[in-house]
Amino acid sequence: MSSYHRKIPLKEDCPMEVTLNVLSGKWKPAIISSLFRGTKRPRDFSVELPEATRRVLSQQLRELEEDGIIAKKVFEVVPPKVEYFLTDLGRTLAPVISALSSWGEAYDKSRQAS
Amino acid sequence: MSSYHRKIPLKEDCPMEVTLNVLSGKWKPAIISSLFRGTKRPRDFSVELPEATRRVLSQQLRELEEDGIIAKKVFEVVPPKVEYFLTDLGRTLAPVISALSSWGEAYDKSRQAS
DNA sequence: CGGAATCCTACCTGATACTG
DNA sequence: CAGTATCAGGTAGGATTCCG
Numbered sequence A, B: 001m002s003s004y005h006r007k008i009p010l011k012e013d014c015p016m017e018v019t020l021n022v023l024s025g026k027w028k029p030a031i032i033s034s035l036f037r038g039t040k041r042p043r044d045f046s047v048e049l050p051e052a053t054r055r056v057l058s059q060q061l062r063e064l065e066e067d068g069i070i071a072k073k074v075f076e077v078v079p080p081k082v083e084y085f086l087t088d089l090g091r092t093l094a095p096v097i098s099a100l101s102s103w104g105e106a107y108d109k110s111r112q113a114s
Numbered sequence C: 001c002g003g004a005a006t007c008c009t010a011c012c013t014g015a016t017a018c019t020g
Numbered sequence D: 001c002a003g004t005a006t007c008a009g010g011t012a013g014g015a016t017t018c019c020g
Helices: A016-021 A030-034 A042-048 A054-066 A094-113 B015-023 B028-036 B044-047 B053-066 B094-113
Strands: A071-077 A081-086 B070-075 B081-086
Touching: A016 A030, A016 B015, A016 B094, A030 A042, A030 A054, A030 A071, A030 A081, A030 A094, A030 B015, A042 A054, A042 B044, A054 A071, A054 B053, A081 B028, A094 B015, B015 B028, B028 B053, B028 B070, B028 B081, B028 B094, B044 B053, B053 B070
Parallel strands: none
Antiparallel strands: A071 A081, B070 B081
């Protein structure tokens, strides 16, 4: 199951929407969580998330980069080598991720109970 | 602009995804925020969110209801009267919304600076 | 190995009209 | 007033292929 989160025009500047838009992407939460555990190369994501295609991973990595959440270091070698890592701004997402995870856990338990 | 957040299978139980899936819907954040400010009738949402169609509002209200976040009280009168409100579970979203909002505000400022 | 271009599918959302 | 049914459109994500 998955959720669609349609990015809305943000006419009325809703801070909550801003954050959700940054996090909204099928693999973005997984990417961010992974980077909190250390620097990763594109190949590492493919291994960690075997169901994600390279195309979508590249796309979401680029979007996160455009949003200033992550950055990459490109090594000018052959074959190519690239490393992705969280920016300072990206690391400020820690409490957000914590809140989302905590609530999700509690929600799962409350659903089991009922 | 808006973002799609495709609801994913959640094979590996990722609590973060659980929460995002509950919040993912074009008008769900607005609906929840609104209900934190008090009980609302369907008509109120249409006034507060003039861009949202009744069809989508009804649908998202129903989904939030199915997820246990909100509930409604139906008055058996003519014309019909319905009131939506947050459940106890729904109110536990407060810290999540707070985290999302706070980060969004800080993000906006950091983007203005650059 | 990393990334981009192309084509395609799935599904969320919008518009409209109708029922109780 | 509240909710649903039907049809149509837009966009995120998937599959494949090619280039540096």
